Amino acid sequence: MKAAIYTKYGSPEVIQIIDVEVPSPQPNEILVKIKASSVTRADTMMRQGIPKFGRLFVGLFKPKNTALGTGFSGVVESVGDQVTKFKIGDEVFGEKLFSNGCNAEYLCIAENLVVARKPKNMSHIEAAPICDGFLTSYNFLKDIANVKPGQRVLINGASGSLGTAAVQLAKIMGAKVTGVCSIKNIDFVLSLGADEVIDYTKTNVNQLQSQYDVVYDTVGKLNYKMTKNVLTTDGVFMTPVLSCQVLWQMLWNPKKVKFAATGIKKTKELKRLFLELVDFFKQGKLQTNIDKKYSLSEIREAHQYLETGRKVGNIVVVNP
Ligand SMILES: NC(=O)c1ccc[n+]([C@@H]2O[C@H](COP(=O)([O-])OP(=O)(O)OC[C@H]3O[C@@H](n4cnc5c(N)ncnc54)[C@H](OP(=O)(O)O)[C@@H]3O)[C@@H](O)[C@H]2O)c1
Structure with a gap:
């Protein structure tokens, strides 16, 4: 599969699209075929390694985790044998927090983390940036x-x-x-x-x-x-x-x-807030505004646009 990574801190030019193996879900994980993923200010800061004291946690000289992208929406492709909440074909969305890896074609996430069924009244593109x-x-x-x-x-x-x-x-x-x-x-x-x-x-x-x-x-x-x-x-x-x-x-x-x-809030607390948001979206009380959409191969341009500080709402990477 294709995935966006960065192996050193710097400008959007440090982002590369590489071929990696599709991950295999652990017993408590689901494998998601990603339809859309968010590109956020937090992602640009991780890529730049700023603020610099943050490098104490994410890698002093180069990023410890090279994957990019925190928010996603997609379809469950397979499930680990202990998974009870999701099944193949479910449309799901959520956030991988600091483990990243959403600007890619597939990801694995444990079912008890920040992930839920996508409300039917919203698209993958609208769902992907909600956790930002x-x-x-x-x-x-x-x-x-x-x-x-x-x-x-x-x-x-x-x-x-x-x-x-x-x-x-x-x-x-x-x-x-x-x-x-x-x-x-x-x-x-x-x-x-x-x-x-x-x-x-x-x-x-x-x-x-x-x-x-x-x-x-x-x-x-x-x-x-x-x-x-x-x-x-x-x-x-x-x-x-x-x-x-x-x-x-x-x-x-x-x-x-x-x-x-x-x-860095406790996952249980984040999930509580996330599930309340899911309810608001199901009731049609909230809307996600999408400014621009990019393909995975255009992710450097997405980061460049983000850095202008002029975006209106959210920007997303959309997979075919
Ligand atoms: N602490 C956390 O947990 C956490 C989590 C997520 C994000 N963040 C941080 O939150 C910040 C905001 O992220 P974001 O994605 O919402 O920002 P953003 O989308 O990049 O904000 C851009 C918007 O800000 C407006 N803007 C620019 N200068 C302004 C000014 N002086 N006064 C008022 N509005 C101004 C721009 O409108 P105009 O073009 O009209 O100026 C534009 O629409 C980022 O620094 C991000 O790293 C923190």
Whole structure:
């Protein structure tokens, strides 16, 4: 089978498509023929080996795990002899977390990990990126901020993968949502359900007159100091993007400043959030926005586009 790998850190040019053997499922695993896989900001950071202190965990001089791609959707091709939840032909989707290997033609995953039957009302292309934006933003809004009906939530980067998910999820949770994006994405963010939208090229968040219970900066452009005058007394600033500044501010204001790496949450906890998301999708309450689609052989171009920082929603690799 074909698979995307990277054997050294660097630009998209380090990505290679190679031929490898189709993996064989362990007794508790399913073999999935991949129909679509996500290409995410996290993948580009793994490929670049940034932030550099992360190399302590993923490989000091070169990546320990050379496989690429964390989110997938596809069809079960075979099952290990202890598998009880899935059968051949099931359409499934999920995430391989740090074990990667989704930008390929086949993968194996244990049935108790983050994998579920794909809702019938969505395509493989729509399902593949759910574990990036939706799972991350749901973790922040539900488990970290515990957003309550009527609260005011400001989402910076509302047009990205995490942002488009966050706007929809915060609305489901009953919040009043303010999205922050540039002028070209205003109508789109309103169409996701935002109550109001602010153009970041014209207005700085710290100039706003309103007060927010939660400021969720999905793109790492703000920090607590820049937003504390728009937070309520109990308000929190959260971001999925780690920086020295955020770490420092967390140290001094642990109740007000929140960061989390969703991928290292306990699998049981991730699966709980994932299965709740599956229910929302089944009920038609959420939609995945797909900006661009690429073939596996075009994955370098997908990474180049991601690095522009301009994508709207998600991008996916589609297998024939
Ligand atoms: N901690 C975790 O668990 C975790 C998990 C997944 C991802 N992440 C991280 O989350 C971050 C966001 O990922 P993503 O895929 O959602 O981002 P993204 O899709 O790359 O975000 C791109 C969007 O951000 C908008 N944008 C750019 N500059 C902006 C600014 N100054 N203010 C507001 N919006 C701006 C762009 O719109 P315009 O073109 O209109 O500017 C574009 O639509 C990444 O750094 C990723 O590594 C963390």
